[in-house]
Amino acid sequence: MPGRKRSAPIDNPSPRTIRATRSSARRTAAKNDNDVIPDVVKEMVVEVRKAKQAAAENEDTPTEPPRKRKRPGEKPAKPSKENDAGNDGNDEEIEFEDVPIPAPTIQTMVRDTDDEEDDDDDDDDIQFEDVNINGAQANTRYEGPKTLDLDLTAYMASLAPKKGDRRKALGREEKDRRIETHKVHLLCLLAHVELRNRWCNDPEVQDALRPLLSRKTVGFLRPRASLNQFSRTESLRRGISEAKEVFRTRFEITERGLQRALWAENLDQLKDYKPPPDAETTRNKADFLKAAQTLRGSRDVGAQLFCALLRSVGVEARLVCSLQPLACVAGAPAMPKPSSKTTPKAKQPSKAEQYLAAVAKHETKFTPTTPGTIPRSRLGHPDATSYQIPSLLAPSPSTPPPLPTPKTQVKKIKGESPFPICWVEILDHAHQKYHPVDPLVTFSQFNPKVYEPPSSDLLNSLTYAVAFNPDSSCLDVTRRYAKAYNSKTRRWRIDGLVSSRNGLKGERWLRAALRRYQPPSVTDLLQIELNELKAAELKEPMPRNVMDFRDHPVYALERHLRRNEVLVPGAQVSGTCGGGGLERIYRRRDVKVARTRERWFRLGRVVKGGEVPVKVLPKMKRKKKGRLGDGDDDEEGEQGAGNPVFIESQTEVYVPPPVVGGRVPRNRFGNVDVYVPSMVPRGGVHLPHERARRAAFVLGIDAAPALTGFEFRGRQGTAVLRGVVVAAEYKGAMEAVIQGLEDMEVEEEQERKTRMLLAVWRRMLKGLRIRERIMDGVDEEAEAEAEARKQEDKGKAKEVDMPDFDDTATPFHDDEDEDSAGRGGFFPSTNLDSDDEGGGGGFMVEEEEEEGGGFVIE
DNA sequence: GGGAGAGAAA
DNA sequence: AAGCGTTCTCTCCC
Secondary structure, X not given: OOOXXXXXXXXXXXXXXXXXXXXXXXXXXXXXXXXXXXXXXHHHHHHHHHHHHHHHHHOOOOOOOOOOOOXXXXXXXXXXXXXXXXOOHHHHHOOHHHOOOOOOOOOOOOOOOOOOOHHXXXXXXXXXXXXXXXXXXXXXXXXXOOOOOOOOHHHHHHHOOOOOOHHHHOOHHHHHHHHHHHHHHHHHHHHHHHHHHHHOOOHHXXXXXXXXXXXXXXXXXXXXXXXXXXXXXXXXXHHHHHHHHHHHHHOEEEEEOOOOOOEOOOHHHHHOOOOOOOXXXXXOHHHHHHHHHHOEEEHHHHHHHHHHHHHHOOOOEEEEEXXXXXXXXXXXXXXXXXXXXXXXXXXXXXXXXXXXHHHHHOHHHOOOOOOOEEEOOOOOOHHHHHOEEEHHHOOOOOOOOOXXXXXXXXXXXXXXXXXOOEEEEEEEOOOOEEEEEOOOOOOOEOOHHHOOOOOOOOOOOOOEEEEEOOOOOEEEOHXXXXXOOOOOHHHHOHHHOOOOOOOOHHHHHHHHHHHOOOOOOOOHHHHHHHHHHHHHHHHOOOOOOOHHHOOOOOEEEHHHOOOOEEEOOOOOEEEEEOOOOOEEEEEHHHEEEXXXXXXXXXXXXXXXXXXXXXXXXXXXXXXXXXXXXXXXXXXXXXXXXXXEEEOHHHEEXXXXXXXXOOEOOOXXXXXXXXOOHHHOOOOEEEEOOOOHHHHHHHHOOOEEEEEEEEEEEOOEEXXXXXXXXXXXXXXXXXXXXXXXXXXXXXXXXXXXXXXXXXXXXXXXXXXXXXXXHHHHHOOOHHHHHHHHHHHHHOHHHHHHHOHHHHHHHOHHHHHHHHHXXXXXXXXXXXXXXXXXXXXXXXXXXHHOOHXXXXXXXX
16 A cells, blocks of 8 residues: 555654554443543543653652542542442543543544545544543443543643644644543543533532522423423523532532643753642542532532532433643743742742732622523524623522622632633523533623633633533533633634644544533524524624634635635625725635636646636745745746636536447547546446456457546646546456456465465475485584574575585375375475575575464474 | 845745 | 645734
8 A cells, every 4th residue: 555654753652553553442442432532531631641650760760650639538539439349340440530641642532644545534523423422321331431531731841842842733643642542531521511411410529519409490400391481581590590509509619620731931940740639539420519519619510510400300401521632733821931949939920910919909890790682582493592682681689789798708720711611501402502601710601702811711611501401411602711712712713723734623533522421412492502602703794803814714815825826806895804905705605616627627727718817826936935935926927927827607517429330539648537526427437446457358359548647746746547438338347357356366375374384394304304414424412403504504504515415305206105194195286496595494484474484494 | 023035946 | 647834933012
């Protein structure tokens, strides 16, 4: 397979390794397909552990990572064994406490394919596709890992290139590593949230929480269906408000929750890195239950418990988490610089803290005001729910008064983002709509606008907000919360990496990754929500600056068009932007890719007659690089006599000349171009078999080699010929002959192997005879030994050393009975002396394991 | 602090 | 017989 090899970066995992990992992941998945999520994570953990050890040995960093946290006053953190009883044993071998470690050598089962063929890309999806997990199924069998430690920063960070180290920063492998790491982290986070979400269903947990709510509140939370739509929503609103209030006053934030992972820029940042001492200690379901009983924990756990609380009284509640993976793109903020050595421990106010201090002043802004939005009642319009009417119209009577910062103010962990990482969405049955509720950080409800932190927030970035349903299915609801999904948020996401190289791979990867949490079916409710999210995306205002137009899915600027992109002739201007001059804004859908005639032909299309090129690409001069900057106008046709390019509407499907009289028309190279199936000439058939050409020769029919593409290996491209095109009527005959040829080949191969084997045997016997002669003729053992050693040393030299023995060995067949008696008489009739060379013997040993191995003359 | 332009690397 | 532009980072400027 010539196409499989690719030059791997030296210190990167070789494709082979990755493939091995992947296939093993797949195997594991196939074994018990319900456990895939854990398996994936487990495998990663194993990888990561290995990497950790390797790293620990390389660096002089302490072998024991600083992440072993002990719960104060408890036995050393170890997953409680009693919990493990019900699970299959080996799941428990892995403690997830020290999950994520370094990652320089991390190999994920998820590979970002680059310049490889398309079929290879499909493989990437398969690993997800053949995994069909519905939460319900998964629930029944697997408890899940105990927990995941998601503070990857310290370990992953060594991957970050130093800023300013241009050479390193630009490296392709560095970029790929980031992407890989991002993916791994994302998978981890998803698994983590999914697990927490499952814990929210736990009856014990729910029982512990349920008493928090008064009957009255529960009554509000479960409005009678007989009420009208508006009243039901109002009832729910009120119930949520009360529940939120109760929970807020009762729950105490004692630990630090998840926060954004940041890259380090140098190893110093890692050397002194300690996980925050107050980091969350909830490790397993027992801890979670305990948190439910004591109502203490991180704010994330708080949000999760709030979710469990609502579920406990029958509210359809989702657990939403804004995942905080390490960024996949360069330019992301990095870990704050380690403070000067004077105060290594006492943190001087970092950027994040400065930001927090600044934000603290305005915190009232985020505390609940009147609910910002009230959905208008409009059944029957799927996207009606997206419409929000200003709240001032209806400050409903049931809305609680603006919260007067109760005396039991929630204790905050110093230095946490003023925006939540976890929150809850509750289903408003009356309007078939989900509303966010955040009981602990912003205290808001029904207002999705307050969840997105500014981009300067180092501790929280709204990039992937995923909402988990009770059945463990999830939905990416980022667009509900992001104010500029298309212009900003997208860029930080794996599916927003648009470039000629990445194409849509990131998108496909994410889809595949989320597929395992896919809802079992698209219900009306889900459809409404999808419409709503789509609408939110479309409603997004136009970017205000030029940069945000780049790769924008809706808008496009002429200046950002790629070399091979043009605007369709009648492109509408949808606005202007830009600082000094006005720059026209077009719709992305009016941007078309233009190709040369040859490129179109490779897609099976030809330019229609009389079409004038939409643009002429100036030919690039290799040496004159400085010149190309000024090619700003597309009508550049001067002196280069560039390549004319056309857009698709200027082309039509190529209809190749038909096969007539069994004769296949060819191009001037004697081939027939079959880049796409439609290019097979009428009356012909493409047989993409490597032996097809020979078969046609055997049959004596006309067959044109099929040119299916080009391979760009090294400097120049070479044609790829796959099979032949023959007249359709010969199809059956061809197939038969091909089959015959294959059979013959198999037979030949068999025979060849047999012959090789026989040669080996023969040689061995010959050796035995030689040895026998020697032993016969020599009395003294010493001499015999010397002889034997001699032969051993240079087995090949025996002919030279002992020509007489060789001679005697030649009439070998005479004595054949004697030799063959022991091991079956299958000596060939043909004389195989010719390949009796040292080299021949050597390589055959590899081919034939058992018999061949023993023969070497000893 | 962020946006725009330009140079350099692969 | 078919690959030579993108993208990252720095600097300047508002």
